[in-house]
Amino acid sequence: MREITYAEAVREAMSEKMREDQDVFILGEDIGVYGGAFGVTRGMIEEFGPERVRNTPISESGIAGAAVGSALTGMRPILELQFSDFITIATDQIINQAAKIRYMYGGKGKVPMVLRTPAGSGTGAAAQHSQSLEVWMAHIPGLKVIQPSNAYDAKGLLISAIEDDNPVIFYEHKLLYGMKAEVPEGLYRVPIGQADIKREGKDVTVVATAIMVPKALQAAETLAKEGIQVEVIDPRTLVPLDEQTIISSVSKTGRLVVVHESVKRAGYGAEIASMIAESEAFDYLDAPIQRLGGKAVPIPYNPELEKHAVPQVEDIIQAVHATLNREGA
Amino acid sequence: MNKQVELPKAFSKERLLELAHQMWLIRYFDEKVDEFFARGLIHGTTHLCVGQEATAAGACAVLNEQDKITSTHRGHGHCIAKGADVNRMMAELFARETGYCKGKGGSMHIADVDRGNLGANGIVGGGIPIAVGSALTAKMKNLDYVTLCFFGDGASNEGSFHEGINLASVWNLPVIFFCENNQYGMSGSVKEMTNIENIGDRAAAYGIPGIVVEGNDLFAVIEATQEALERARNGGGPTLIEAKTYRWKGHSKSDAKKYRTKEEERFWRTEKDPLVFMANRLIEAGLTDEQEWENIRLQAKEEIEAAVRYAEASPQPSLDSLETDVYA
Ligand SMILES: Cc1ncc(C[n+]2csc(CCOP(=O)(O)OP(=O)(O)O)c2C)c(N)n1
Ligand SMILES: [Mg+2]
Numbered sequence: 001m002r003e004i005t006y007a008e009a010v011r012e013a014m015s016e017k018m019r020e021d022q023d024v025f026i027l028g029e030d031i032g033v034y035g036g037a038f039g040v041t042r043g044m045i046e047e048f049g050p051e052r053v054r055n056t057p058i059s060e061s062g063i064a065g066a067a068v069g070s071a072l073t074g075m076r077p078i079l080e081l082q083f084s085d086f087i088t089i090a091t092d093q094i095i096n097q098a099a100k101i102r103y104m105y106g107g108k109g110k111v112p113m114v115l116r117t118p119a120g121s122g123t124g125a126a127a128q129h130s131q132s133l134e135v136w137m138a139h140i141p142g143l144k145v146i147q148p149s150n151a152y153d154a155k156g157l158l159i160s161a162i163e164d165d166n167p168v169i170f171y172e173h174k175l176l177y178g179m180k181a182e183v184p185e186g187l188y189r190v191p192i193g194q195a196d197i198k199r200e201g202k203d204v205t206v207v208a209t210a211i212m213v214p215k216a217l218q219a220a221e222t223l224a225k226e227g228i229q230v231e232v233i234d235p236r237t238l239v240p241l242d243e244q245t246i247i248s249s250v251s252k253t254g255r256l257v258v259v260h261e262s263v264k265r266a267g268y269g270a271e272i273a274s275m276i277a278e279s280e281a282f283d284y285l286d287a288p289i290q291r292l293g294g295k296a297v298p299i300p301y302n303p304e305l306e307k308h309a310v311p312q313v314e315d316i317i318q319a320v321h322a323t324l325n326r327e328g329a
Numbered sequence: 330m331n332k333q334v335e336l337p338k339a340f341s342k343e344r345l346l347e348l349a350h351q352m353w354l355i356r357y358f359d360e361k362v363d364e365f366f367a368r369g370l371i372h373g374t375t376h377l378c379v380g381q382e383a384t385a386a387g388a389c390a391v392l393n394e395q396d397k398i399t400s401t402h403r404g405h406g407h408c409i410a411k412g413a414d415v416n417r418m419m420a421e422l423f424a425r426e427t428g429y430c431k432g433k434g435g436s437m438h439i440a441d442v443d444r445g446n447l448g449a450n451g452i453v454g455g456g457i458p459i460a461v462g463s464a465l466t467a468k469m470k471n472l473d474y475v476t477l478c479f480f481g482d483g484a485s486n487e488g489s490f491h492e493g494i495n496l497a498s499v500w501n502l503p504v505i506f507f508c509e510n511n512q513y514g515m516s517g518s519v520k521e522m523t524n525i526e527n528i529g530d531r532a533a534a535y536g537i538p539g540i541v542v543e544g545n546d547l548f549a550v551i552e553a554t555q556e557a558l559e560r561a562r563n564g565g566g567p568t569l570i571e572a573k574t575y576r577w578k579g580h581s582k583s584d585a586k587k588y589r590t591k592e593e594e595r596f597w598r599t600e601k602d603p604l605v606f607m608a609n610r611l612i613e614a615g616l617t618d619e620q621e622w623e624n625i626r627l628q629a630k631e632e633i634e635a636a637v638r639y640a641e642a643s644p645q646p647s648l649d650s651l652e653t654d655v656y657a
Pocket of ligand 2: 511
């Protein structure tokens, strides 16, 4: 099968849906001839024109609200925010409006919108352009939160997100944009709320999100050479979370490492760890759960400092070792 | 806007030549950064103000050491014009310990608080309400500094612009809102992103004076800012200045510039170069000659080369610094 990049997969999902459904449109800053801050919408204005690829002023609050309002009245907007850090400016419309409208109105009205935005560090863009804030959105009832880790999942999940009748926050990772995978042409869906076992193993479960998935796979490869069989699970969607896949895996391996790029303190790993502690998998645990996450610092500019601010492959390997050394102790 | 502004009377010949030197420093600083980015020697991203030297230099020329500025992502010029040391700026771009932010901030976050530069900003429009707060301090503590807030045409479409200026107007604060209209946001043309001719006209919505000025004419910028400064110092409240200018380079390191024409770029580079404009005016007035002007240029160029040597010789920050300075 042909291979395309993660960025191309995201673009293809949007384009294929836009060809099929006239209600789908995109809005965002510099998504026209510039092609978006990361080139994801390149070529789309040429195909769909400026009515459906709406290049907006720099007004995150306004365009988020315009997405909410148009969704409420029959459109299916896809809002691109150039960096997920700027969600701070859009959040009133997302958190106080989009997420709550259906419930507040007693089940009337719906807000079928997707907010796509790149997150993460590793580009040297420093503190205001490198954050991973997905757990904020995961905390809000009424939102769905997606974090694809490869091109195949990105396309299938984005199609599901566009077809979903709820506001969906779709986090892309900047360092994944250039990564290729086999991706089918045409519409296909990856269901929202289904985790994926990216590698099977019997010794330790590693639950990783976004950019940490390829890192966990790399760690698993190294550990395999030592005879340690790591199972790598990508939840793919934080809300709703496929708890059962994680519970089953931990029940099998008895060991859990959770790793994400966002700050460890109050990060999503805490949710996964507590979910396991509350589940029947707790009885199978042979070692304390290991949580890895970013240091509690803004992302620094210096490349070495930046690297050390978030978990690396070596940290995952060490955490897996730590869960194993406790055996029988 | 097209009238020829008189040379500022309060400025001596030496001071004017100092400003010429400063504008060359700004130009060569950013040309150098551009070169190092292209060669992959600096990482991250950067926004260059080549072609916009007169707005930074002219606006800061009338401020004193106590006056404050807030800057933007395109802030190297503001920083130099407020008196920063180019060595420490370059060291910051090289992510070194000797940089203004100890290598933690980079291009978008250089601040020189001691000299009244409250910082560049990675958030478009982020500095506008901060400038209002700085002006509020001056008012509440009875200090006589003025705060000058730089922002772009694109930023004027953020809610923070409206909220910030409205606050400053109802609180009658000593602040100057200085819009550098370089005709584009990242790619969005000001003609398509606003429905008015001049951003300066928005002042009417807040009941404050608005001035529209030729931004590549240093003397026009000085005159406009001086007027706003006097108003602010004398309790007359805020002013909105819009200076029309142009960025010569792409928005940031990767920009195919498909949203504008080569002819337009050529026009601004050849017909409206702020440094050529200034040279012509000073030579015409007999305040300098071509030889002296050339010496000023070469001196600035050499200072930037020295800044690079300083940066390259500076140490990397230690890994221990990763978790310091999170809290005061
Ligand atoms: C809140 C926010 N939105 C978007 C961006 C991305 N961005 C950075 S600079 C820029 C254009 C800003 O235009 P303008 O205010 O005119 O300043 P200029 O770049 O022209 O100096 C954009 C969209 C950002 N940094 N912050
Ligand atoms: Mg601009």
